Amino acid sequence: KMNASNLKPFTVLVEGNIGSGKTTFLEHFQQFEDITLLTEPVEEWRNLKGWNLLDLMYKDPAKWAMTFQAYVSMTMLDMHRRPTSTPVKLMERSLYSARYCFVEHMMRQGTLHPAQFAVLDEWFRFIQREIPIEADLIVYLKTTPSVVHERIKRRARSEEQCVPLSYIEELHKLHEDWLVNRTFAECPAPVLMIDADLDLTQITEEYKKSEHQILRRAVDVVMQ
Numbered sequence: 323k324m325n326a327s328n329l330k331p332f333t334v335l336v337e338g339n340i341g342s343g344k345t346t347f348l349e350h351f352q353q354f355e356d357i358t359l360l361t362e363p364v365e366e367w368r369n370l371k372g373w374n375l376l377d378l379m380y381k382d383p384a385k386w387a388m389t390f391q392a393y394v395s396m397t398m399l400d401m402h403r404r405p406t407s408t409p410v411k412l413m414e415r416s417l418y419s420a421r422y423c424f425v426e427h428m429m430r431q432g433t434l435h436p437a438q439f440a441v442l443d444e445w446f447r448f449i450q451r452e453i454p455i456e457a458d459l460i461v462y463l464k465t466t467p468s469v470v471h472e473r474i475k476r477r478a479r480s481e482e483q484c485v486p487l488s489y490i491e492e493l494h495k496l497h498e499d500w501l502v503n504r505t506f507a508e509c510p511a512p513v514l515m516i517d518a519d520l521d522l523t524q525i526t527e528e529y530k531k532s533e534h535q536i537l538r539r540a541v542d543v544v545m546q
């Protein structure tokens with residue numbers, strides 16, 4: 323049996339574009355008591371001492387991207403470091419997608435000044451060197467930009483309504499380069515790809531496929 327604060331649970335990072343169904347995917351695993359689910363702390367980003375950093379960032383990216391990404395990274399590190407009493411931990415996104423998808427994109431777009439990017443990159447490298455971060459499997463919810471762009475409009479999260487398709491397409495390419503093409507950044511764990519274009523009714527079969535992979539790998543790790 324795992325001890326009370328199981329610092330090294332089998333850790334799964336759930337990655338994917340905006341609207342790719344990450345939260346829905348995590349909710350599917352609520353049925354298992356041996357899995358801790360850590361969803362993206364969007365509510366913390368929408369209300370830090372009354373400030374909606376997510377809204378500020380979307381409304382004036384040049385002014386707020388640095389502040390927003392600095393806080394996102396802190397909340398991600400907090401999630402990575404959270405001890406769990408269960409043998410398996412599922413996290414929505416990670417310090418890796420923070421750096422390799424969102425911060426990378428904002429630097430390439432010029433939304434982040436090179437000096438701001440340098441600071442965020444140094445923080446990322448420092449954390450990688452100094453703080454042990456567990457990643458045993460990445461579940462990549464692979465989508466088509468046009469499909470998730472429609473979902474974002476249907477979901478109608480107010481801050482995201484002006485997100486253009488081009489932004490979704492650029493984020494998609496960065497996820498593909500990171501997790502599939504492996505062209506520009508280290509991939510910290512094996513990747514299990516899920517076709518997340520499927521709508522809710524069909525996607526349960528896809529989840530079951532990942533369930534088997536996750537639980538089998540988790541058993542292997544836990545039984546070691």
Ligand SMILES: Cc1cc2cn([C@H]3C[C@H](O)[C@@H](CO)O3)c(=O)nc2[nH]1
Nearest residue numbers: 340364394398415416419420424482
């Ligand atoms: C790690 C990380 C997650 C994350 C989410 N976001 C945005 C995309 C969505 O609109 C919203 C919730 O994921 O926050 C971001 O701009 N930068 C991020 N970095």
